[in-house]
Amino acid sequence: EIVLTQSPGTLSLSPGERATLSCRASQSVTSNYLAWYQQKPGQAPRLLIYGASRTAIGIPDRFSGSGSGTDFTLTISRLEPEDFAVYYCQQYVSSPYTFGQGTKLEIK
Amino acid sequence: EVQLLESGGGLVQPGGSLRLSCAASGFTFSSSAITWVRQAPGEGLEWVSDISASGTVTSYADSVKGRFTISRDNSRNTLYLQMNSLRAEDTAVYFCAKPRFRGDYDYWGQGTLVTVSS
Numbered sequence: 562e563i564v565l566t567q568s569p570g571t572l573s574l575s576p577g578e579r580a581t582l583s584c585r586a587s588q589s590v591t592s593n594y595l596a597w598y599q600q601k602p603g604q605a606p607r608l609l610i611y612g613a614s615r616t617a618i619g620i621p622d623r624f625s626g627s628g629s630g631t632d633f634t635l636t637i638s639r640l641e642p643e644d645f646a647v648y649y650c651q652q653y654v655s656s657p658y659t660f661g662q663g664t665k666l667e668i669k
Numbered sequence: 670e671v672q673l674l675e676s677g678g679g680l681v682q683p684g685g686s687l688r689l690s691c692a693a694s695g696f697t698f699s700s701s702a703i704t705w706v707r708q709a710p711g712e713g714l715e716w717v718s719d720i721s722a723s724g725t726v727t728s729y730a731d732s733v734k735g736r737f738t739i740s741r742d743n744s745r746n747t748l749y750l751q752m753n754s755l756r757a758e759d760t761a762v763y764f765c766a767k768p769r770f771r772g773d774y775d776y777w778g779q780g781t782l783v784t785v786s787s
Contacts, residue, residue, distance in 0.1 A: 596772075596773040598714075600714075605764055605766075605780060606714065606764075606774070608773060611769060611775075649714055651714070651716075651772070652772075653772025653773055656719075657716050657728070657731075658704075658716045658772040659716060660713055663714075
C-alpha cells in the first residue's frame with residue numbers, strides 16, 4: 562500500500578498570499594496518477610488536479626499541481642476567501658487508492 | 670448533469686448489517702467503474718471499495734474485506750454496499766464517487782451517515 566504524507570498539517574495564510582502544499586509518497590507514483598481534492602465542511606470533496614498537474618474542469622487557474630515520482634505539490638497562486646478548506650492528495654496508481662491525511666488551510 | 674445520490678445510512682448496533690445504495694444519473698452508468706469512499710467524523714478520506722463497469726471485478730480495503738460486499742445493478746443505474754458485522758470504527762459518512770479516468774473522482778454524492786453504536 563502506498564502511504565501519502567501531507568505537510569504541513571495546518572497552513573495559516575491571508576487572502577492574496579500564495580499557498581504551497583506538499584504530498585510525499587512512500588513509493589513512486591508512476592504515470593503521475595496523483596490527484597488533489599478540496600473539501601469544505603459538510604461537503605463532498607471536489608477534484609482540483611489529476612495526473613499530478615492537469616486542472617479539472619471548472620477549476621480556477623490559480624490552482625496548479627506539480628511534481629513526479631514521490632514528491633508532489635499543490636500551489637494556490639493567490640488565495641481567495643473561498644479557498645480556505647482542507648486539501649487531500651490521492652494516488653490512483655495501485656489499489657487501494659490511498660489518500661493523504663489532509664492539509665487544513667486556515668485564515669490567518 | 671451527473672448526479673449521485675446515496676441512501677440507506679442510519680444507526681445500527683455493533684455486529685449488525687446495513688445496505689447502502691447510490692442512485693446514478695446523467696451519465697452512462699454501465700460504462701463506468703464506481704467507488705465507495707468513507708470519512709469518519711473529523712477524520713480524513715478512506716477508499717473503501719470499487720467495482721468495474723460490468724460488475725465482474727471488485728476491490729476492497731483490508732479494513733472491510735470479508736465484511737462488506739460491493740455490487741451494482743446496471744439496469745437500475747444503482748450501486749450497492751452491503752455491510753455486515755459492523756464495528757464502531759465503521760462509523761462514517763459514506764460517499765459514492767465516479768472516476769474521471771481511473772481513480773481520480775470527478776463526481777461525488779452528498780454522502781450518507783452510518784453510525785455503529787449500541
